Amino acid sequence: MQKKQFKAESKKLLDLMINSIYTHKEIFLRELISNASDAIDKLYFRSLTDDSVGLGKDDFEIRIDLDEENRIFKISDNGIGMTEEELENNLGTIAQSGSQAFKNENGEAEDIDIIGQFGVGFYSAFMVSDKITVESRAFGSDSAFRWTSEGADGYTVEPCAKETAGTVITLWLKEDDEEEKYSDYVTAFRVENLVKKYSDYVRYPIRMDVSRVRPVEGGEEGETETVIETETLNSMIPLWRKNKSEITKEEYQQFYQDKFYDYTEPLKVIHSKTEGLATYDALLYIPGRAPYDFYTKDYEKGLALYASGVLITEKCADLLPDYYSFVKGLVDSADLSLNISREMLQHDHQLKVIAKAIDKKITSELKTMLKKDRETYEKFFSIFGVQLKFGVYDEFGVHKEELKDLLLFYSSTEKKMVTLKEYRDRMKEDQEKIYYACGASPEKIDLLPQTDAAKAKGYEILYCTDNIDEFVLQILLEYEDKRFVNVSADDADLVSDEEKEALRAENESAKELLDFMKEAIGPEIKGVRFTGKLKNHAVCLTSEGKISLEMERVLKAMPTDSDVKAEVYLDINGDHPVAEKLKKAYETDKDTVADYARILYAQARLIGGMSVDDPVALTEMICKLL
Ligand code: ADP
Numbered sequence: 001m002q003k004k005q006f007k008a009e010s011k012k013l014l015d016l017m018i019n020s021i022y023t024h025k026e027i028f029l030r031e032l033i034s035n036a037s038d039a040i041d042k043l044y045f046r047s048l049t050d051d052s053v054g055l056g057k058d059d060f061e062i063r064i065d066l067d068e069e070n071r072i073f074k075i076s077d078n079g080i081g082m083t084e085e086e087l088e089n090n091l092g093t094i095a096q097s098g099s100q101a102f103k104n105e106n107g108e109a110e111d112i113d114i115i116g117q118f119g120v121g122f123y124s125a126f127m128v129s130d131k132i133t134v135e136s137r138a139f140g141s142d143s144a145f146r147w148t149s150e151g152a153d154g155y156t157v158e159p160c161a162k163e164t165a166g167t168v169i170t171l172w173l174k175e176d177d178e179e180e181k182y183s184d185y186v187t188a189f190r191v192e193n194l195v196k197k198y199s200d201y202v203r204y205p206i207r208m209d210v211s212r213v214r215p216v217e218g219g220e221e222g223e224t225e226t227v228i229e230t231e232t233l234n235s236m237i238p239l240w241r242k243n244k245s246e247i248t249k250e251e252y253q254q255f256y257q258d259k260f261y262d263y264t265e266p267l268k269v270i271h272s273k274t275e276g277l278a279t280y281d282a283l284l285y286i287p288g289r290a291p292y293d294f295y296t297k298d299y300e301k302g303l304a305l306y307a308s309g310v311l312i313t314e315k316c317a318d319l320l321p322d323y324y325s326f327v328k329g330l331v332d333s334a335d336l337s338l339n340i341s342r343e344m345l346q347h348d349h350q351l352k353v354i355a356k357a358i359d360k361k362i363t364s365e366l367k368t369m370l371k372k373d374r375e376t377y378e379k380f381f382s383i384f385g386v387q388l389k390f391g392v393y394d395e396f397g398v399h400k401e402e403l404k405d406l407l408l409f410y411s412s413t414e415k416k417m418v419t420l421k422e423y424r425d426r427m428k429e430d431q432e433k434i435y436y437a438c439g440a441s442p443e444k445i446d447l448l449p450q451t452d453a454a455k456a457k458g459y460e461i462l463y464c465t466d467n468i469d470e471f472v473l474q475i476l477l478e479y480e481d482k483r484f485v486n487v488s489a490d491d492a493d494l495v496s497d498e499e500k501e502a503l504r505a506e507n508e509s510a511k512e513l514l515d516f517m518k519e520a521i522g523p524e525i526k527g528v529r530f531t532g533k534l535k536n537h538a539v540c541l542t543s544e545g546k547i548s549l550e551m552e553r554v555l556k557a558m559p560t561d562s563d564v565k566a567e568v569y570l571d572i573n574g575d576h577p578v579a580e581k582l583k584k585a586y587e588t589d590k591d592t593v594a595d596y597a598r599i600l601y602a603q604a605r606l607i608g609g610m611s612v613d614d615p616v617a618l619t620e621m622i623c624k625l626l
Contacts, residue, residue, distance in 0.1 A: 004092065007092060017126040026185075027198070028124040030198035031124045033075070033195070036167070037310075039077055039167060040079035043139055046080070060078060060204045061205045063077075068186045073129075073171040076166060078166040081141070082167065086138065087147045087157055091134060091149075128173055130174050144161065145160060196234070200238070202310065207232050211227065241309075266288055267286045268376070272284075278353040279334055280331050286326065290383050294326065301322065320355070323391025324362050326387060327362060331354060370405075381408045389472045393471050407420060412445075415442075420479045421479075421480075432493060433485045435487050436462040436484060436485070438486070453487070454487045454492070467554045488542045490543075495533050513593070525569060537576075538572065538573050538578045539573065549608065551564075570597075572600065578600070
């Protein structure tokens with residue numbers, strides 16, 4: 001019999017498969033099952049209009065037979081089958097989609113990745129076998145043919161005997177080596193697991209003879225026998241394809257546990273069926289806790305992606321925006337082809353449409369939760385809120401409109417987490433700005449002198465306790481036409497025009513004293529001023545411009561070199577006794593004023609939650625004054 005050569009391109013891919021070091025060789029089973037299921041689809045479709053098919057929906061099946069002793073794996077289907085010509089064309093050349101993926105190669109590593117991620121169909125069987133035969137009889141034909149290949153050096157096609165239409169593929173498995181135990185693929189246990197893992201939802205039954213030990217009927221106590229039973233390995237109906245009303249909370253929960261190994265109850269299950277621009281089913285979970293590696297770079301976001309019930313990839317990152325990276329789940333769409341390479345997946349228009357719809361869906365579900373189940377939402381926010389905040393800040397704020405109403409901040413007046421909308425709706429008539437203050441915790445912020453003025457006016461203040469909070473508010477800029485301002489910023493508008501004028505005059509007349517104090521403190525600050533915005537406290541630090549003191553602190557803590565500096569002023573309460581004392585002392589004892597200046601600056605830093613550079617010098621100064 002003449003041995004025929006594979007087409008050049010196919011031969012290359014075949015070489016790759018045979019020598020594959022890819023660790024997920026098991027996917028060959030998924031590929032063969034999905035081909036079988038496609039072939040049955042074709043004949044089933046035919047049977048709807050053609051009585052001569054003689055098979056009803058329930059007659060179709062995929063069978064797996066294992067011969068452990070001889071290491072032979074066999075998979076059969078009673079689908080459409082292939083003619084001699086089709087065997088040549090389909091198995092001698094890579095199918096169009098597969099070859100497309102192959103053309104995108106950029107070196108070996110990449111290729112192997114393609115194999116692992118999406119498979120390239122039939123050839124993947126060569127990852128686990130030395131020899132393969134495909135015996136097939138096309139529907140409507142009275143002859144059958146056997147295609148045989150032992151790898152890259154070619155294949156043969158010859159007539160064979162086969163009673164009915166369909167295909168039988170036989171694999172002679174490779175010898176076990178250090179990396180792979182190929183003989184596992186002829187053990188029922190492993191095959192059952194793989195079918196469950198990859199092909200559970202294939203629409204036709206995948207049957208296999210399994211030996212089970214069971215008690216002998218009517219036998220002695222404890223007497224058992226081993227019987228061979230034909231079992232259907234797949235459940236055929238995926239949970240996500242069922243109607244919501246048929247699914248119990250426990251089933252959703254069980255599925256979540258099995259699939260994502262998380263035993264905490266998810267905060268929310270989102271199950272949606274969508275038709276329209278894109279047709280897909282999605283089953284999404286919002287976890288009840290952050291995965292241990294969630295806030296590290298090792299964490300990989302993504303949803304499992306199925307094409308018509310067949311798993312394409314466990315983690316398709318493109319389906320989730322970064323700000324929803326905590327969402328777990330899957331998407332099943334009939335709009336995607338199975339043999340799609342990663343590169344193509346990235347550019348796949350349909351996938352983009354689906355991703356966009358999912359993004360919107362999650363947003364609307366979270367908004368509903370916020371409205372209807374505040375307690376759960378607050379719990380959610382305490383776990384994943386930082387991620388949403390990153391989302392607002394990321395990419396120069398392009399997602400801020402979508403996310404801003406999902407944010408929560410602690411409120412000075414409500415003493416709990418509030419939304420921006422709630423704050424906005426409560427604003428006083430004369431209030432022009434949305435105030436915020438930064439610190440390590442609500443309790444600490446409560447004590448900050450900078451909050452005095454806003455509190456005196458009865459204004460609510462949002463407390464920023466996360467490092468990222470102030471950056472988020474700055475990128476948001478405003479909410480419903482009201483700007484966000486830091487209570488300690490100079491433009492906080494907490495002082496009336498008359499007061500400002502009086503202050504300006506006071507500062508002007510005390511200019512010499514204030515400049516002297518600034519010199520004494522040094523270049524860390526831009527100036528010393530009298531202020532009217534402090535009520536109970538003597539001093540505080542105020543920053544001007546875009547960068548606040550808190551932001552400077554955050555930026556400094558980052559690994560990248562940052563020399564951004566806040567423009568800081570030491571503000572002294574003009575109504576505080578300390579102001580008079582300073583003015584008097586300046587006339588009699590300048591040295592003491594210099595010490596006062598340094599002490600007041602240190603005090604302002606300490607109140608603001610910062611450290612002082614030289615505590616020893618500071619305490620000495622205080623002792624001297626005492
Ligand atoms: P793909 O499935 O992406 O087309 P494959 O390499 O897996 O690529 O298969 C090539 C072709 O071989 C299929 O498109 C199909 O026409 C044919 N084929 C494979 N397996 C079977 C089967 N069990 N029954 C009928 N045809 C099959």
